[in-house]
Amino acid sequence: MDHFTPIASTVGGLLIGLSALLLLKFSGRLAGVSSIVSGLVYLVPGEILWRLLFLAGLVAGAGACYAILGGGPVSRPGIPVPLLVVSGVLIGAGTSFAGGCTSGHGVCGLGRLSRRSLVATITFMVAGALTVYVVRHVLGIES
């Protein structure tokens, strides 16, 4: 699946945008996955169930796509477990401090012309690219 997929990626992106628009227009909530997840950790009264349903839908929607079109991420035997642990902690803590991730800042925040989201998006994109460079080309871990 490592080919250029402009059409599938554009249609997928349009669906992500549509989902975010539905949630904002009807419920007034932002479709930022990191904040939806952290809301479950913070246990805000009255804000639990919709988050669980959104995440359940997210998993089911991805599963439906794999069932219809095939594919899906397969485990990478070459990836070191400690790398996954450190990554997970950095993603969880980083998005909590930043108040959003690719969806919250990248899709929703840029959509509402938030300057914070622009700074966040540029920052995590650049940090991500530099990290891939180090992991793949300096450390030589092929993932």
Added chain:
Amino acid sequence: MRRLLLSLLAGLVFGFGLALSGMTLPGKVLDFLDVSGHWDPSLAFVMGGALAVTLPTFTRVLRSSGPLWDKTFAVSPLTRIDAGLVLGSLAFGVGWGACGYCPGPAVALLASPNGEALVLLPSLLAGTVLARMFQRPGRAEDPAQGKGPPQPGADPIPGCG
């Protein structure tokens, strides 16, 4: 009730779009971030597609009197560029670039038989809990911003976006 069903529907559309777009494949994500390797620009099209919907609509929706099925918009009132935003995004970017998963695809891992979820998801939750211990109770990503009255209906969580 209808808001809950809408959340489920929005999640379904989001998850389907995420999987269709290729964002749930870590190798593809890393190929996008790997500008010095065999670069795959596909994920720029994901962002482009999503922004093609949100950019022309979000500001207009947010200027309206409120969401159709709720009283107010739960949107972060923060505007200041602070250390939490920049350092947090930096840390997130490093984690994203190291494993190829951002939070949406990490959750979507549960839809495929992939052992990486068993390590990545608990670590992600641990990171979230860890961050909470360093933040003030309630909301604390920026103490200077916390002095104003809370926005009615606003999420008392470091806002998304």
